Amino acid sequence: MSDGQGYYGGAGGHGGVPQPDPYPQGVPHSNPYGHGGVPQPNPYAQGIPQPNPYAQPVPAPRGTPYPQPVPAQFVPPQPVAAYPAPAVPQSVRAPAPPGTDYPGPAPRRSxxxxxxxxxxxxxxxxxxxxxxxxxxxxxxxxxxxxxxxxxxxxxxxxxxxxxxxxxxxxxxxxxxxxxxxxxxxxxxxxxxxxxxxxxxxxxxxxxxxxxxxxxxxxxxxxxxxxxxxxxxxxxxxxxxxxxxxxxxxxxxxxxPAPPRVPAPGPQDPPAAPGTPWGPRPGRFALLLPLMFVLQIVYVPVYGVLSLLAFWVTHHEPDYWERWGARWTVGPRAFWAELSGSAAAWDRHIRRILARDTRRKPGSAGAALPARIRINLATYRGAGAQQVLRIAAEQGYALDPAYIPEPEACVRLYRPDQG
Incomplete structure (x- = not known):
């Protein structure tokens, strides 16, 4: 009878003759599932890439049924500045002078x-x-x-x-x-x-x-x-x-050049008194003689104080002109301001224009200055527009390089000398 290991006394049961090992060690054996006893490759071997059965074919571009692979090209990295300079608007930045080389630290002193x-x-x-x-x-x-x-x-x-x-x-x-x-x-x-x-x-x-x-x-x-x-x-x-x-x-x-600001022309109707381009109110008539005498004292005092503080620079280069226009009166402008006569103011303006446009001594062929400035003390009672009228006779016009400020001065420009 059977004991679970085969038939009693059979080849696979107890007491039977031992059977040879069908897979002995060290002896190559054939794959029992192969054909003709020829060893078959291991279908689960690692290291051999198998094609993906679900991969979709990549369509080739039209006209190139067999595209050739393009080798990648090496692009060298571009150098980057370690400390880039801060950006400055191009409208206010001028090109650096060619060949400028700025030296480093100077030798130390003892x-x-x-x-x-x-x-x-x-x-x-x-x-x-x-x-x-x-x-x-x-x-x-x-x-x-x-x-x-x-x-x-x-x-x-x-x-x-x-x-x-x-x-x-x-x-x-x-x-x-x-x-x-x-x-x-x-x-x-x-x-x-x-x-x-x-x-x-x-x-x-x-x-x-x-x-x-x-x-x-x-x-x-x-x-x-x-x-x-x-x-x-x-x-x-x-x-x-x-x-x-x-x-x-x-x-x-x-x-950059300032924006254009509307201003009256020499041939425009006269500006009204009290307006920026019109005649300015005159100072008190009785105060003018007193100012004329006192300025003989306080003008030298101002010069001494300026000498003591010569290393201090004022924020306005025309500080004295602006200050003097309020607290001083020139000997030539004294009668024009005291009388208030339009003819006296015109004569004073023409004298100042002739002085500022005077040719340099010893150079008879020198060109007239391209830019001049007329202060308020010269045209206070006549108005800034009157300066434009008289200056136009000599070819001068309002300077476009500056914003007009007729309350303080009139800047004139001669285009043929610019």
Missing amino acids: RTGVLVQFTLQWIYAPLWIAALVSLFVILLWTGASGPTGSDSWLKVNRTFIPPRRLKAELTGRPDVWERYLTPILERRIREAEARHAAGDGEVGDDLARTMRVKFSVRLYRGIGAAGVVRLAERYGWEGGSVGGDPDRVWIRRVF
Whole structure:
């Protein structure tokens, strides 16, 4: 009977003859599922990629039934600037001067020499200022013209070392020099932009005006001219030409031409009194003689105060003209303003125009100046439009490079000399 292992006494049961191992070790055997006993490849072997039976064929473009593979081309990376310059509007940015090379930091000064100068300046600076005041009084008393040539001997501040620069000179660190120079640069840029608003600047062919600011090496010794230009670019300015002086560096900014503002022409009807282009109200008649006498005293006083503060620059380049138009009266304008006569004002305007358009001495063929300025004190009782009428006789017109401000001055332009 069967015991679960085959028939009793059979070949596969207990007590039977052992059967040979159909899969002996070390002896290759044939695949029982193969054909003819030939070994078949393993269909589950790893490492052999099989085609995807569900892959969709990629249609070839028309006209190219057998497209050829295009080898990929290597594109080298483009260099990127480590510190890109801040963007400045093209309308106010001029091209950099060709061949400009800004030097780096200048050699450091001796610490001993810096300390000696810082100590002695508190003694010689007051004596220097007192000597300048005495010289001015002597020149004013004698009527002499004074020394000619360079005025560098007047600049006491050039030899003065403030405490903040003393630290920069002693340490020599670029970051300390930058902290010292930054407020100075900001102040000078503000003053230059204020002077531009008041009418200063070099007028170009496109009526744009260029402002320039100069710095001496004593202000930027530790960072060099290149450091000054880098700081100026933060405020929309750029480096100018270093010129032939290695101890100076210039920065500049080009301001675009102002927009056109409507203004009356020489042939237009006269402007009404009290309007910007019409006659201005005259000053009190009894006050004019008093002002004429007192100005003999306070004008020299103003000159002395200006000498004592000669290192202080005003925000307006025409500060004296604007101030003097209110508190002084010229000897030629005295009768015109006192009488209020239109003919007297016309004669005064013509005298000032003849003075400002006078040819240079010794150059008979010199051209007339292209741009002149007439202050309010010249045409107060006649009006700014009357200046345009009289100036048109000599070929002058209202200057388009400036915004008209008839309450203070009239700027004239001669196109054939521009």
